[in-house]
Amino acid sequence: MTHRPEGPAKAAARYLTEERVGIQKLARDFAMKEVLPVANELDPVQGTIPDRLREQMAEMGFFGLLIPEEHGGLGVGVFEYCLVAEELARAWLSVSGLLARGNGMGGGFTPEQRAEMLPKVARGEYLGAYALSEAEAGSDVANLSCRARRDGDEWVIDGTKMWCTYADQSDYLVLFARTAPDKDPAKPHRGISAFLIEKERGGFPAGITGTKVRKIGYHGWHTWELAFDGFRVPASALLGEEGKGFYLAVSGLEVGRAHTAARAIGLARAALEDSIAYVQQRVQFGRPIGDFQSIRFKIAEMAAEIEAARQLMYSVATEIDLGGCCSGEAAMAKFVASEMAERVTSAAVQIHGGAGYTTDFAVERHWRDARLTRIFEGTSEIQLRVISDEPLGKAP
Known part of the structure; x- marks a missing residue:
């Protein structure tokens, strides 16, 4: 009997428990219903994220995903943190960054400071x-x-x-x-x-x-x-x-790079989903452009790249949650996802043609924001330096 390799859905099922699916759905519903309309309205005019979005995130526990239950958080892991980040970034990269204003902070706190401050962080009151x-x-x-x-x-x-x-x-x-x-x-x-x-x-x-x-x-x-x-x-x-202090600054790099990978994947997914909708309604030569093989193959390549980056990110997040050291793998996840995001969002602009180069469609936002993922939390070149240190040893 021929062995069939796992498809993306089956592979994801190994990671996505019922609890994780629930967290993912909560984040996805919030992102699409609350965040995306605000992004579409405010990003073109460089408006500020409304306080109500931050308050809603606090109510759902998003600022306390990584905070222990004893300090008022949800006490889940980096995997769940990345799930939420991907969903929020699919709507607006900046809102996904708000997650780290809570979860990503608190390093260096004394036990007394943690007991006093982390409950306020989890409630979104101390970011x-x-x-x-x-x-x-x-x-x-x-x-x-x-x-x-x-x-x-x-x-x-x-x-x-x-x-x-x-x-x-x-x-x-x-x-x-x-x-x-x-x-x-x-x-x-x-x-x-x-x-x-x-x-x-x-x-x-x-x-x-x-x-x-x-x-x-x-x-x-x-x-x-x-x-x-x-x-x-x-x-x-x-x-x-x-x-x-230097050691404090670099202590959270693995989590930060997994988080950035998740955000890059969310941006790329936004570009893919917007492109799928566009090619089904845009008609040229009497047919939806999604009927043309060149467009279909471009969509297929985008989907494949996104899924490959996601599976690597899932693996890295799992390793971090298990307590393993995976600085090289975290750098790989960040590098692969951010480079992929720029390619995929650029392809989405191309698929939209002239319309993609206007502010009438969100793909230009995804493209602009994806470019940043190759820079922050360590540039792509820094990630390659980290990755190369493992097979070649540290350079002088």
Whole structure:
């Protein structure tokens, strides 16, 4: 008897338990009914994600997916986190990014801080933003120049930060600054510390000023360049051990890259689904263009690429949940999914023809946003560096 390989539905069934299907459906219904109409309305005018969407996400427990039940979260795993991310990204990439303002934060908290703050995070009342990258420290995170010096019972912070998305609307910032007086050229990652900066939602405290970054996509919220000028925080604002902030910064990379892969897959799926609808109603030469083999094969290639990336992401998320170390595989998932997303969304624009190059159809949004997935959470080139380290060893 000839063995038939598993199709996508059968392969997915090995991962998708009844509980996971329920979470996926909840996220899908919310994304399509609530998020997508808002995205279609606000992205073209660079409007801001409404508070009500954030409040609805909190009510459904989305900010507490990775937070233990004892702290008010759902206590599920990275797999479920990625399921929700894919569904939200299918509607609007920016809303899927809101997930990480809750679930992705909290690293370095003391047990007392976790007990106090994580329930508020799970309720969507205490959402954070990262202040890590700088103009000369993007991929080279160890090259930070923002400094924090001790002055009695306070730290005084001076310097600038780039790419701080959601910094204005967050309830706190996690800031990374150099606390060692001098950088060690041999080990520049040493001497970096992390700080918890609590703030009022909607603005910045005295000593911090922000300039909006002019983006071509990822609308719905603002990304900031922040300037710290003699900004003071209490000594207790230090997160974790002094000088060990670099390790805190990189500790969540596997989860972050799986999350980004899921978001890229959601964008690509949006482009595919929009294209399927379009080719069935667009008529040329007296027939729907979906009848032409060139279009059918393009749709088939898009579907195959999406499913291949999804299965890799499922595998990586499962490995993370099992407690395994999979930095190389997480880099592969992020690389494969983000590169795929740009190809698939570009193909969707092509399928739509001239209409795809207008703002009348959402495929241009998917295309713009997909381009970003190759850059944030580590560029594609950084992922290739991580992947190549395993078979070849670390480069000097």
